[in-house]
Amino acid sequence: MGKLFPALLPEHEAFIRKQRIFFVGSAPLQADGHVNLSPKGHDVFRIVSPTEVGYLDLTGSGNETSAHLEENNRITLMFVAFEGPPLILRLYGKGRVILPGTADWELWAPRFELLPGARQIIGVDVHAVKTSCGFSVPFYTYERERDTLQRWAASKSGDELNEYWRGKNAVSMDGIPTPLGRRIAESAPFEDGRSANEKTRP
Template sequence: MGKLFSEILPEHAAFIQKQRIFFVGSAPLDADGHVNLSPKGYDVLRILSPTEVAYLDLTGSGNETSAHVDENGRITLMFMAFEGPPMILRLYGRGRVVLPGTDEWEQMAGHFELLPGARQIIAVTLHAVKTSCGYSVPFYSYTGERDTLQKWAEVKGDDGLLAYHREKNAQSMDGVLTPIGRRLAERSDAAD
């Protein structure tokens, strides 16, 4: 059934690049904490090498992945075929959060079209790639991207997004501080 690989092979890369959506899984260390699963749309994922991927993370109502990755590094990305031959592909790795204004951001941001609301890059060093059948995944037809998130971010503007990050993105639902939250706290302390 499933096959395990140590890196992304060319046929895996071709499959990943055709997908219009992927899913990101993460969890805190606390056994009572919430496991998070987030869908990601838009053209935000880049394969940087056979063992490294990154995606541009846009502002959302939560920031669970960032908190979890910063706390423990564990992350899984999953892709599945909704058309053509069936397949599920998972990327297992250790992630890190790259914030705007850092040297690493300057190095990585050039790989992406910086969409409105871009808040961070999640970079992942892979330790395993696994494929499985996907025989039960139904067919779905892609009809287009929603522009709602980008329009929302444009209306918010920089000041509105900063306030939103402070209110909704500074910690996870379990109270785990995010890198954005830590940066906001440091700036607040420096201003006092």
């Protein structure tokens, strides 16, 4: 049944690399704050070491995880077997938001294909890995990736995407500011003068 590990084992890494979707959980500190759970698709997850992982975060209608990490760093990542032997694998860790134009971005970005609409990278220092049976999870068969988000983001200019971020991604549901929101409010240019959208395009 359930087992707890201090770091990823090789078999855990192999399982993660086979998955087409993963889930991200985070929450604010306030007792009446909203717990967030987000599904993530596309090839955006990377394993750096048995205790460090990260994912390329694409534009969405909210930015809850980023706000929560800025406030308290807590994050849980979950991978589920929808094919083959049953398994649920959770990574518990401390997360951080990595924005374009920072030293950490220059270190992390080469690990990814920078898809249209990439707004930040979420880096995670893992302190616990937990597996559980997943016996009740149904079988699902992967068909293909959706390209809707990438087509939408690619159709936007840098200014248009920045305006979207300003309106949708600057604060959480509970009013917690995000690093991206502060960046836009400060109108801090990137090193080469391009907008965030233009800088993250392949």
